[in-house]
Amino acid sequence: MKIIRSATGMAVLSQRFLREGVRIGLVPTMGALHDGHRALIREARLRCDALVVSIFVNPTQFGPQEDLAKYPRPIAHDHAMCRKEGVDVCFEPTANAMYPNGFQTVVTLPTVARRWEGEIRPHHFSGVATVVTKLFGIVRPQVALFGQKDFQQSVLVRQLVKDLNLGVEMVVCPTVRETDGLAMSSRNVYLSQEEQVRAITLYKSLRAGAEVIRRGVTDGKAVQSAMAHVLKKEPAITIDYLALCDPSTLEPLCDVTSRVVLLGAVRIGSVRLIDNLLVTLPRRSSK
Amino acid sequence: MKIIRSATGMAVLSQRFLREGVRIGLVPTMGALHDGHRALIREARLRCDALVVSIFVNPTQFGPQEDLAKYPRPIAHDHAMCRKEGVDVCFEPTANAMYPNGFQTVVTLPTVARRWEGEIRPHHFSGVATVVTKLFGIVRPQVALFGQKDFQQSVLVRQLVKDLNLGVEMVVCPTVRETDGLAMSSRNVYLSQEEQVRAITLYKSLRAGAEVIRRGVTDGKAVQSAMAHVLKKEPAITIDYLALCDPSTLEPLCDVTSRVVLLGAVRIGSVRLIDNLLVTLPRRSSK
Numbered sequence: 001m002k003i004i005r006s007a008t009g010m011a012v013l014s015q016r017f018l019r020e021g022v023r024i025g026l027v028p029t030m031g032a033l034h035d036g037h038r039a040l041i042r043e044a045r046l047r048c049d050a051l052v053v054s055i056f057v058n059p060t061q062f063g064p065q066e067d068l069a070k071y072p073r074p075i076a077h078d079h080a081m082c083r084k085e086g087v088d089v090c091f092e093p094t095a096n097a098m099y100p101n102g103f104q105t106v107v108t109l110p111t112v113a114r115r116w117e118g119e120i121r122p123h124h125f126s127g128v129a130t131v132v133t134k135l136f137g138i139v140r141p142q143v144a145l146f147g148q149k150d151f152q153q154s155v156l157v158r159q160l161v162k163d164l165n166l167g168v169e170m171v172v173c174p175t176v177r178e179t180d181g182l183a184m185s186s187r188n189v190y191l192s193q194e195e196q197v198r199a200i201t202l203y204k205s206l207r208a209g210a211e212v213i214r215r216g217v218t219d220g221k222a223v224q225s226a227m228a229h230v231l232k233k234e235p236a237i238t239i240d241y242l243a244l245c246d247p248s249t250l251e252p253l254c255d256v257t258s259r260v261v262l263l264g265a266v267r268i269g270s271v272r273l274i275d276n277l278l279v280t281l282p283r284r285s286s287k
Numbered sequence: 288m289k290i291i292r293s294a295t296g297m298a299v300l301s302q303r304f305l306r307e308g309v310r311i312g313l314v315p316t317m318g319a320l321h322d323g324h325r326a327l328i329r330e331a332r333l334r335c336d337a338l339v340v341s342i343f344v345n346p347t348q349f350g351p352q353e354d355l356a357k358y359p360r361p362i363a364h365d366h367a368m369c370r371k372e373g374v375d376v377c378f379e380p381t382a383n384a385m386y387p388n389g390f391q392t393v394v395t396l397p398t399v400a401r402r403w404e405g406e407i408r409p410h411h412f413s414g415v416a417t418v419v420t421k422l423f424g425i426v427r428p429q430v431a432l433f434g435q436k437d438f439q440q441s442v443l444v445r446q447l448v449k450d451l452n453l454g455v456e457m458v459v460c461p462t463v464r465e466t467d468g469l470a471m472s473s474r475n476v477y478l479s480q481e482e483q484v485r486a487i488t489l490y491k492s493l494r495a496g497a498e499v500i501r502r503g504v505t506d507g508k509a510v511q512s513a514m515a516h517v518l519k520k521e522p523a524i525t526i527d528y529l530a531l532c533d534p535s536t537l538e539p540l541c542d543v544t545s546r547v548v549l550l551g552a553v554r555i556g557s558v559r560l561i562d563n564l565l566v567t568l569p570r571r572s573s574k
Contacts, residue, residue: 011454019308104398105416105450111391129392130451133420137452163392164417165424167298 001082002089007098007138010052010091014140022049026141026168028132031055032072032186033081036176040145041085043173047143053082054091054135056098061127072189091139098134107133109163112156115250116263117274120240128153129160136166143169147176149183151261151276155250175275177203183275190271198236199273202266205230205242206277209262213279218256220244231266240265240272247278258283288369289376294385294425297339297378301427309336313428313455315419318342319359319473320368323463327432328372330460334430340369341378341422343385348414359476378426385421394420396450399443402537403550404561407527415440416447423453430456434463436470438548438563442537462562464490470562477558485523486560489553492517492529493564496549500566505543507531518553527552527559534565545570 004010017024025048027040037053044051055078062068075092082090106126112118113125136144146154154172161168176184181203182196191199209227217223227242244253247261258281265274291297304311312335314327324340331338342365349355362379369377393413399405400412423431433441441459448455463471468490469483478486496514504510514529531540534548545568552561 007452011452015454018305021306102398102446103450104396105447106395106397107451108393108395109391110393111389134450134452137454140454159389160392163390163421164394165294165298165421167302167424167427 001079001087003079004089004091005093005097007093010089010093011138011140013089014052014138017050018140023143024048024139024141025051026135026139026144027051027053028135028144028146029053029055030057030071030186031078032074032189033078034176034184034186034188036147036149036184038081038085039176040147040173041082041087043171044143044145045086047145047171048141050088051086052089052091052139052141053087054093054139056091056093056131056135058098058127058131059095060099060130061124063121063123066121067187067190070190072186091135093138098131106130107160107164109156109159112152112159112250115252116241116243117152117265120265125153125156129156132157132160133164133166136161136168141168143171145171145173148172148278149175149185149275151247151263152250155248181207183273185273187271187273191268195236195268195271198234199268201231201234201237202264202273202275206262206264206275209242209244210277210279213256213260213281220252220254220256223256223262227262227264231264236268238267240267256281288366288374290366291376291378292380292384294380297376297380298425298427300376301339301425304337305427310430311335311337311339311426311428313422313426313431314338314340315422315431315433316340316342317344317358317473318365319361319476320365321463321471321473321475323434323436323471325368325372326463327434327460328369328374330458331430331432332373334432334458335428337375338373339376339378339426339428340374341380341426343378343380343418343422345385345414345418346382347386347417348411350408350410353408354474354477357477359473378422380425385418393417394447394451396443396446399439399446399537402539403528403530404439404552407552412440412443416443419444419447420451420453423448423455428455430458432458432460435459435565436462436472436562438534438550439537442535468494470560472560474558474560478555482523482555482558485521486555488518488521488524489551489560489562493549493551493562496529496531497564497566500543500547500568507539507541507543510543510549514549514551518551523555525554527554543568 025044107129108126205227212226243263262277312331394416395413492514495517499513530550
């Protein structure tokens, strides 16, 4: 496995791959790899010839009060997982190589970024859109893989690829969960053991929402109450938002349609957690 | 010569070129081609295998009060010139293909766009940066050519390519002028014959600025006065700005350095004209 730190070095290698007709796959990460990333890497391995995992804790997607400094960076562990999963290239640029003096370009998607995470984290999605555009420019992947856990991010990147004609096939892989249902996240290490147990309530709340939808409830407010009801039993948790949305636009829905996404974001102590569930209803017979 | 209207069609052709090791060159234009474009096309012809000229009157770089509707579109004449100059592909997308329903991504370069044209035309440069990123995504050129006449645009695109790692070599070609000195522009057709004669004063003003610099004047204000003095003799002309700037950053300079750009923008009736001159001083002996 090659470890490449220079953006130019990576770009040169990608150009060589392209000239040779090699299909490049990219799994963009911030490192601290867990089984969710492993699932992305394994799916990517099946879909490309040269598999690149980028590891870059992107400062521009963190707010000033957020956890950039303490974000976990277990690089030896990350390399070991990449090696084990047959990754060809770990691309690990420095912040200075990505954002040298004079850097100024910002890529924004005002409509996708307006709500939910974008409302709570004002510059987060312009940071994501800009760094993804850069990574695609450097690595030139034919296919890129993202986790469903960051649902709004996946909607944003899909729109970005379409809008800027980036020519990258987007694959979104299902959220990988602990056996108790907690969505895997590099930020779960911030949780104490007790908090980890409480954190499962977020998933339970989304499950409760999905459950009432499957039982035939179509009123958006009723679904939201069912979700909130579960979370309110856990006083250690503060709700940032709970929402029923159109999965393509992320606009909130008043009524359940055939396919919805339930989004949730909560705080436990100083830790923020997000999760989501896609709910697809079977078509009802028109009898 | 191929005429391609579909973005997908163009992207597919470019992918084929890249797989075959063909070097793609792009001259992005808004059509209404004149000898300035011809010079870009000829220079491009020497630098690539497959030469693409894009013709797209990009609505997002026009302000609401500007000349989008009346912008000249002599497409038969443009095709004839492209054919004559050995262009391989004319890429002519529709506005709807470039900006379909739901389109929302904006690429901005706040520092380059802050002054001069960007101040007078507030959304112009985000329109330019976004469409250039899209054209580069579709056409995948190794080299792209721009005219020096739109000096600030060339600085912006150079920074954009660097910031987003677009991997395109930028070539900026000297301004082509009428025999009397007027910079060629598709907008010159808006000028009456009398206005065309008066318009030359802009170039004369820049020449006067360059002249006093060469004569040893180093005070920025004095250079500006010399330029303004020439233009004030032409009452039909209103000055938008006259400036002495650093050619890389476009920041205004108080003192002449070894290399400066003189920028000018004026109005004659309802027509806006811009022009510029690069002035490089020979190194002075340190005696």
